[in-house]
Amino acid sequence: xxxxxxxxxxxxxxxxxxxxxxxxxxxxxxxxxxxxxxxxxxxxxxxxxxxxxxxxxxxxxxxxxxxxxxxxxxxxxxxxxxxxxxxxxxxxxxxxxxxxxxxxxxxxxxxxxxxxxxxxxxxxxxxxxxxxxxxxxxxxxxxxxxxxxxxxxx
Numbered sequence: 001x002x003x004x005x006x007x008x009x010x011x012x013x014x015x016x017x018x019x020x021x022x023x024x025x026x027x028x029x030x031x032x033x034x035x036x037x038x039x040x041x042x043x044x045x046x047x048x049x050x051x052x053x054x055x056x057x058x059x060x061x062x063x064x065x066x067x068x069x070x071x072x073x074x075x076x077x078x079x080x081x082x083x084x085x086x087x088x089x090x091x092x093x094x095x096x097x098x099x100x101x102x103x104x105x106x107x108x109x110x111x112x113x114x115x116x117x118x119x120x121x122x123x124x125x126x127x128x129x130x131x132x133x134x135x136x137x138x139x140x141x142x143x144x145x146x147x148x149x150x151x152x153x154x
Contacts, residue, residue, distance in 0.1 A: 084140030086110050092150035100152040108147040114139040118146055 087107030092098040112118065118133040135142040148154065 086140070086143070089147075092147060094150065096150065098151055102151075102153055108143060110139070110143055111147045111150075112139070112143050114142075118142055120145065120149065 085107075086109055089104050089106045089108045091109055091111035092101075112135055114135045116135060118135060120131045120133055122129050122131070133142045133145060
């Protein structure tokens with residue numbers, strides 16, 4: 001009689017162990033699935049955030065203005081990059097009254113005072129910022145930028 005009782009107890013213990021092993025495996029799979037789901041959710045949220053807040057070409061720079069600053073003294077050295085060839089196109093009015101113009105037959109004449117420092121103020125959909133333009137270091141580049149801004153090219 002003792003033998004059949006031991007057999008039943010042994011089978012019951014094996015059944016309990018088997019159930020515990022299945023529960024542990026199920027729990028492990030559920031935890032792994034939850035982790036994967038959270039990672040996927042975070043990635044989708046980040047992609048959605050970038051997509052919603054990203055700039056489009058229509059929203060890029062909305063306004064560009066040029067303001068002349070007072071003459072400043074600097075102690076930095078300027079390096080001559082070689083001669084810059086100014087063109088023959090007329091200079092835009094400095095008061096901002098010029099009509100928008102997008103095509104030019106030649107580059108501009110010297111329209112700026114190379115001894116002054118110019119500040120370009122940008123207003124975008126992501127905020128505003130200012131850029132200092134060094135006419136004493138790159139007069140041709142600053143002349144082109146200021147002239148195009150005064151013609152409302154940007």
